[in-house]
Amino acid sequence: MFYKLTPTTGQPLYLQLMQQVRHAAETGALRDGDQLPGIRTLAEELVVSPNTVAKAYGELEHEGLLELRQGLGAFVCVKRRTRSLANDVNLARRRIRDLIEQLREDGLLDAEIRRAFEAELLYAAEAVRKR
Amino acid sequence: MTNEAVILTQGLTKSYGNREAVRALNLSVGRNRITAFLGRNGAGKSTTIKVLLGMVRATAGGGTVLGKQITDKKANLDMRRRVAYVAEDKPLYGYMTVEQTISFARSFYSDWRTNVERQLLRDYELPTRQKIKQLSKGMRTKLALLLAFARRPELLILDEPSDGLDPVGIENLLQTLVAQSADGVTVFFSSHQIAEVERVADHVCILEKGCLAVDAPLDELRQSYRRIDLVFSFPAPEREFRISGVERIRTSGHQMSVLASRNAEALVERAHRLNAVSVEVAPVGLREIFLETVKEN
Numbered sequence: 001m002f003y004k005l006t007p008t009t010g011q012p013l014y015l016q017l018m019q020q021v022r023h024a025a026e027t028g029a030l031r032d033g034d035q036l037p038g039i040r041t042l043a044e045e046l047v048v049s050p051n052t053v054a055k056a057y058g059e060l061e062h063e064g065l066l067e068l069r070q071g072l073g074a075f076v077c078v079k080r081r082t083r084s085l086a087n088d089v090n091l092a093r094r095r096i097r098d099l100i101e102q103l104r105e106d107g108l109l110d111a112e113i114r115r116a117f118e119a120e121l122l123y124a125a126e127a128v129r130k131r
Numbered sequence: 132m133t134n135e136a137v138i139l140t141q142g143l144t145k146s147y148g149n150r151e152a153v154r155a156l157n158l159s160v161g162r163n164r165i166t167a168f169l170g171r172n173g174a175g176k177s178t179t180i181k182v183l184l185g186m187v188r189a190t191a192g193g194g195t196v197l198g199k200q201i202t203d204k205k206a207n208l209d210m211r212r213r214v215a216y217v218a219e220d221k222p223l224y225g226y227m228t229v230e231q232t233i234s235f236a237r238s239f240y241s242d243w244r245t246n247v248e249r250q251l252l253r254d255y256e257l258p259t260r261q262k263i264k265q266l267s268k269g270m271r272t273k274l275a276l277l278l279a280f281a282r283r284p285e286l287l288i289l290d291e292p293s294d295g296l297d298p299v300g301i302e303n304l305l306q307t308l309v310a311q312s313a314d315g316v317t318v319f320f321s322s323h324q325i326a327e328v329e330r331v332a333d334h335v336c337i338l339e340k341g342c343l344a345v346d347a348p349l350d351e352l353r354q355s356y357r358r359i360d361l362v363f364s365f366p367a368p369e370r371e372f373r374i375s376g377v378e379r380i381r382t383s384g385h386q387m388s389v390l391a392s393r394n395a396e397a398l399v400e401r402a403h404r405l406n407a408v409s410v411e412v413a414p415v416g417l418r419e420i421f422l423e424t425v426k427e428n
Contacts, residue, residue, distance in 0.1 A: 007329040010357070010414020012350035040313035047305045049165045049333045050313040115411055122357070122412045 001030060005046055010122070013048055017056040025065060025078050026089055036066070036074040135162045137286050137317050138183060140194030140201075145178050145187065152178040154341035155192065160319050160334075165312050167328040167349075168321040170338035171425050176321040177219050179338065180290050184216060197285060212240075215284035219291050219321075221275040225264035229257050229274055236278045248281040254303060268295035280307055287311060289320035293327065305331050329417040337424050344424045349417070356415040357395035361387045362408045371405060372398060379423060390415065390423060 003020050005013045024030040036042070039057065043050040057074050060066040067075045103113050138160035145153040153175045160166050170176045181187040183196050185207040197213055199206035223232055233252075237243045252259065255273040258266075266274065272295045279287060287308075293301045305327055308318055322328050328335070335352065337345035345352070361367065367387035369380055376394035380387060385408075391398055395412060402410045 005330075007326075007353075008414065008416040010353055012353055013330075014350070040310065043309045043313055044306050047302065047309060047330055049331055050309060051164065051333050119410060119412050122414070 001036075003042075003046060005048060005052075013052045014055040014059070017046075017053065018060055021056070021060055021076075022065060025076055030076045030078070032076060032078040034076040036076065038073055136160060137162045138194070138196050138319065140183070140192065142192030143179070143182060143189055143194055144191040145175075145182050146190045151190075151341055153182065153189075156338075156341065156343060158194070158336065158343065158346075160317070160336075162317050163312070163315060164333040165308060165318045165331055166320075166334040166336060167332035168319060168336050168338065169323075169325070169328065169421055170321070174338045174425075175341040176338055177290055180216075180288055180321065184211065184214070184288070213285045215279040215282045215287050217275050217279045217289045217292055219294070221271050221294070223263045223271060223274065226262065228260055228262050229266070230259040232263060232274065233259075233278070233281075237281070240282050242283040244281055244283055248277065251277045251280055251307075255300075269297060269300055272296055273300065276304065276307070280311065283314075284316060286317045286319065289318070291322060292320055293322060293324050301327060325418045325421055335417065337421060339425050345420065352417065352420060353414065355391075355393045355395070356420055357391050357398075358413045358415050358419075359389045359391060359395060359398050359402070360409070360411040360413070361389070361402050363387070363405070364408055368405060371401060374398070374401075390419075 001021075001024055003017060005016050007013065009016070021030065021036070030036075036057070037045065039050050039053045043053045046053070057066055057068060061068050061074075064079065065077065067077050069075065100113060104110075108116075136159045138158060140156055140158045143153055143156040143158070144151060156175075156179060158179070168176055168179075178187065182189050183194070183201055185201050185204075189202065194201050196210050199210040201207065201210075224235075227235065233248060237245075237248070255270075255277060257270060257274060257277070263271065263274070272292070276289075276292060279289070292308075293304055296304060301324065308320070308331055312318055329349070332349050335345060335347060335349050336343055363385050365385065367382045367385055369382050369387060372380055372387070372389055374394060374397065376391050377389055377398070378392050379390040382388075389398060399410055399412060
């Protein structure tokens with residue numbers, strides 16, 4: 001697996017890592033029982049603080065997507081619910097594609113659509129966080 | 132991760148004549164974290180570090196490093212055994228060779244790890260038989276780093292560790308910092324390499340004119356700092372946006388750009404309520420936070 005963390009997106013690195021592991025599990029790039037690199041190994045590879053990796057792994061374990069076995073490492077556990085998420089993601093992409101098509105027909109430029117999306121996502125993320 | 136402070140100061144002040152290099156500093160550095168210490172040249176970073184290590188006497192205030200009073204000579208000696216330090220100017224004896232310097236340093240420390248020394252010697256490609264005075268700036272830095280990393284300290288204090296290093300050298304350095312942190316070493320380092328700091332640091336302190344201007348977990352800065360760009364159909368109502376958390380407002384006719392360290396959500400709501408034509412929210416990187424922080428004063 002390859003992970004790519006971007007420090008300047010306004011999102012904590014541990015959340016980015018969580019999302020990428022989740023995404024990998026949803027798309028099937030990571031399968032049930034797969035082993036993730038150790039905290040130290042992944043931290044050195046990504047050149048981020050080990051606390052970032054530890055926090056992401058801890059939260060993913062809390063979500064039930066990872067199982068941390070003492071001294072052995074982190075293992076993926078993909079339940080049926082997670083697999084159905086792959087379908088949800090596909091469905092969402094189709095809906096987004098339709099929406100973008102519509103917005104283009106309304107005369108919006110791609111850059112404008114992108115900014116509107118980003119503004120709404122940031123706004124939503126902030127609202128959720130405050131709740 | 133425990134939140135116990137390995138460095139703790141209260142009202143720490145250092146004056147040189149009339150000039151206060153460090154002004155009533157209250158610094159708290161958490162254990163098992165990587166803390167970056169940022170600031171412009173002359174902001175007081177190196178002075179702070181030297182006072183912490185007992186190399187320079189504080190004018191007022193005090194503090195502890197690893198629980199030891201920094202002003203107590205005997206306690207200081209015990210603390211220095213558990214702290215590895217790389218100084219800003221990387222002082223080394225010019226007449227010694229690399230090899231001699233390493234074996235000289237090795238003899239001082241009981242926590243010396245010969246395997247790490249050998250590994251770093253290979254990684255850094257240091258010419259063992261060359262005299263220090265013939266080394267390039269980058270090589271001197273690497274040697275100074277080796278002397279600190281070969282030990283197994285509780286706390287690592289680095290003053291401008293990337294000085295003179297090329298991009299590959301910086302990447303190696305950061306990897307070593309991460310590995311040290313994974314081994315349970317607390318890291319406190321000053322740097323001008325903001326892009327690098329942004330990747331590895333857990334916590335950021337920004338020193339400005341001897342005072343702490345920013346002291347926060349990096350994730351918190353990432354989540355709370357926002358730039359909000361607004362356009363109105365009338366002259367921008369700047370006064371409506373002067374709420375707490377707003378660091379800076381720039382206005383140009385109907386346009387307004389607000390930098391907020393928190394309360395971004397409230398600002399966006401306010402903008403919608405005032406019928407802003409366009410509301411754009413963007414994250415703010417550490418570089419921008421740094422520049423805005425040091426510009427303000």
